[in-house]
Amino acid sequence: MTAELGAFALILAFCLSATQAGAAFAARIRRDRTLAGCAEGAALAAFVAIGLGFAALIWAFVTSDFSVINVAQNSHTEKPLIYKIAGAWGSHEGSILLWCFALSGYGAALALARRLPFGLKTLAVGVQGSLGVLFIGYMVFASNPLMRLTDPPVEGRSLNPLLQDPALAAHPPFLYAGYVGLSVVFSLALAGLLEGRVDSAWARWVRPWTLAAWGLLTVGITLGSYWAYYELGWGGWWFWDPVENASLMPWLMATALLHSAIVTEKRGALAAWTSFLAIGAFTLSMLGAFLVRSGVLTSVHAFAVDPKRGTILLAVLALTAGTGFALFAWRAPLLKDRAVFAPVSRESALVVNNIVLAAVTCAVLTGTLWPLMLEAFGRQGGVGPPYYDLVVGPLFALALLILPAGPLLAWKRGDGLATLRRLWPAAALAAGAGLITYAVVEPKRAIGVIGVGLGLWLVTGVVTEAAERINLGRIPLAASAKRITAVPRGGWGMSFAHAGLGLFVMGAAFQSGWKLEADAVLGLGQGLNLGAYHLRLDRVGEGPGPNYDSERASIAVTDAAGRLVCQARPERRTYDVGGETTSKVALCPHGLDDLYVVIGDRRARGAGSAWLVRSYLNPWIRLVFLGPILMALGGALSLSDRRLRFAVGRRMAAPTPKMAPAE
C-alpha cells in the first residue's frame, strides 16, 4: 500500500511542478503576487510530495518488500539496514528519484528565499518548476521506482559486497546535491537574462547557491575517489574514467563560476560570461547524468545500455540546455559591461583563472566525448590518462603560478611589482623547498619537484595574504588575533580553499612522482622490500564468511630500523555464487603516506603454499583527500559569512555582534 501511495505522491509532485511553472510564469506576466505565492506554495508541496515518494521507496527497501521491482532487483534481506537504505538510490530509478528529490528541495529553498526581487524570484521559481516537470516527468513515465511485480520473489537479487561501503553509501547524496544545486544557479541565470538583470546584486544572490553546490560536489567527488582508491585495489585514486570526468566537469565549471561571480559582484564586469558559466555548469551536470545513466560511453564503470531511456534523457538535456543557451544568445548581448580594468589587476587574475578552468573543462569534455566524435566519422578510438596528464597538467600549472598573486592584487589596477615584493618570501620558500626536494629525493622526478614547489607556493601565498589581512606585525599581536574573528569569514573561506588546493597539489604530485610498487610470490615467512619498508607474510588464515570463503593474510610491515609499522590484513574473498573473487585492500596509514597491500591469488598449494602479494607505497596520499576536504570547509565557512551579511544587509535591521567593528 505504501508503494502505491508513494507512486501517487510522485505523480502529484509532477502535477505540482507543472502548477509551479505555470503559476510562476503567469504571475510574472501579470505581476500578480497572489499567483506568485501560489507558485511558491506549489514548489513547497512538490518537495513534500517527492519526499513522501522517496520515503515510500526507502520503506520498501527497509521492509524488503520484494513485490516492488526495484527492491527485488537491488536488495536482499541479509543486507545491513544502512545499506538497505542506501540501496534506495543505488539503482537507475532510485538515483533519478534522488535527483528529483534534490531538485524539488532546491526549488522549495528558492521559494523560501526572502530577499530576491519579485520578478527575478518568480521567474527562477518558474524555471525550477519547468526543470521539475521534465525530470519528474521522466521519472514518473519512463523510470518509475515504485512499480510492482505481479509475482514477487521470496528473496532479492543483489547482495553486492562492493555496494556495502560507507563511503559509497554517502557518495551519491553528496554528488547529487552538488549536481542539482547548480540547477538553482541555472534558474537564476535564466531569470536574470529574461529580466535583463545580470548585475552585482544578481551575482550576490547566485553566489551562496554556487558555493553550496560546489562544496557538496567537492565532498561527493572526494568520497568517490577515496572509495575507488581503497576498493578497486589498483593503488590509484583517479583514473580519468568517463564517470569520474562526468563529475569533474560541473565541478570545474562551478569553480570558474565562483570566481567570475566575484568579479560581477564587486565590479559589475563579466556579466555575460558569468551567466554563460551558470548555464554551462548545470548543462554539464545533466550531461554527466546522461553519460553515466545512458551507458553511452563504455568505461570501467560501464553498465548495460538502455537506449530508450538514454534517448529520453538526451531529449531532456537538449531541451534544457538548448533553451538556456538560446536565451543566452538572445539576451546576453544586451548586458552592459561597464567596468574597465588594467591588465595587472585582480579582475585579470580572476579572468585567467576562468580561462584555465574553461580550457581544462574543454580538455576533459573533448577527451570524454572523443570516442563518440570518432564514431561519427566511422573511426574508433579513445583517450586514456596519458592524454589528460599531458594537457591538463601544464594548464593547471599556469593557474597555480598566478594564484597567490590574485588575492593580493587591487581591483581595477594592481601594483604588480609591490605584489611580487610581498610574495617574495613565499616564492623563495616554495622554490627552496622544490630545490631541496630535487636534491634529496631519489629518483629525480620533475612532476614531484614541480608539484611540491607549486603546492607550497599556494600555501605560503595563502599565509602571506592571511598575515596581511590580520595586519600581523603592524599592529600589536593581540589586536591581530582579534582581527582573526573580526574580518569577514569569506576571506578565511578563500584561504582554506586555496590552502586545500595547495595541499592537494603537493599530495598528488608526490604520489604520482614517487609511488613505489613491489610484488612477489611469497610463501609463509618470506618477505619483500617496498622502498625502505619490509613486508613479511606471517600467515594466511582461511575462513568462511556469510556467503563467501575468505583467505586473510597477516603481513608484518617493518621500517628500515626494524620497528613494526603495522600488521596488514589484506583479504581475498571467493563468493559461493558464481565463484567470483574480490580483494579487500589493507591500508596502513603512516604519517601522510599509505602502505597499500593486496593479496592476490594462490600460486602454490600444500606444503609450499605461496601467494601473490602486491604492495604500493603511496607517499603523501593523505593530502590528496585532506586537501579537498579543506576546500569544502572553506566553502562552508564562506557560506556562513554570506548568511550573516545577508542578515545585516536587510536594511540594517540589527547589526549582529559579529559584524560590528572590533574595537
Added chain:
Amino acid sequence: MSAQKLICLLGAVLCLAAAGDPADRLPNPALEGRARALFQETRCLVCQGESIDDSEAPLAADLRRVIRERIAAGASDGQVRAFLTARYGEYVLFRPRFSWRNSVLWTAPFLVALTGLVMLAARRRRPGEDEPALSAEEESRLAALQSTGDTLAPELGSKNAPGLTER
C-alpha cells in the same frame, strides 16, 4: 552508482593488475620500466577502458609478452607503437598520436585558453574612458557606510578595500 555498474566494477576488480606478475618481468629494470610505460599507454582491446597494464585478460597478457619480447630484442618505443598500430589500428593507443586527424583533440583546450587570453588582451586595448575616481564627498559617504556595517566591501580585500573593522 547503479548496481549494474558495481557488478562491472566487481569484474574490474577481478582484473587486478597482472602486469606485476613477477615471473614475466624483464631482468633489466630499465627495459622493464620502458615496457611498463608502454603497457600504460596501450588499450586492452577486449576490456572496457583499461590499459593492458591493469588487465588480467589473456589478450592483455599476450600483448605484454609481445611488447616485452620486442623491447628485449632492442626495439625502440616508437617501433613498438608502430607495430601495435599496424596490427590493431590506432584504437590500441591510449594516448592518440599528434596527427591532423587528432588535431581537434590536442589543440582544442589550448585554443580555448589562447582565445581567452587574446580576448583579455583586446579588452585592454579597447579605448574606454576610465571610471572617475571617487570624489572626496563620496569617499566620506563610503567610509560612513562601512563603519555602520552595511557594506558591499569586498571580503577578499586586504590592502585596497578597507574591511569592516579597519579603524
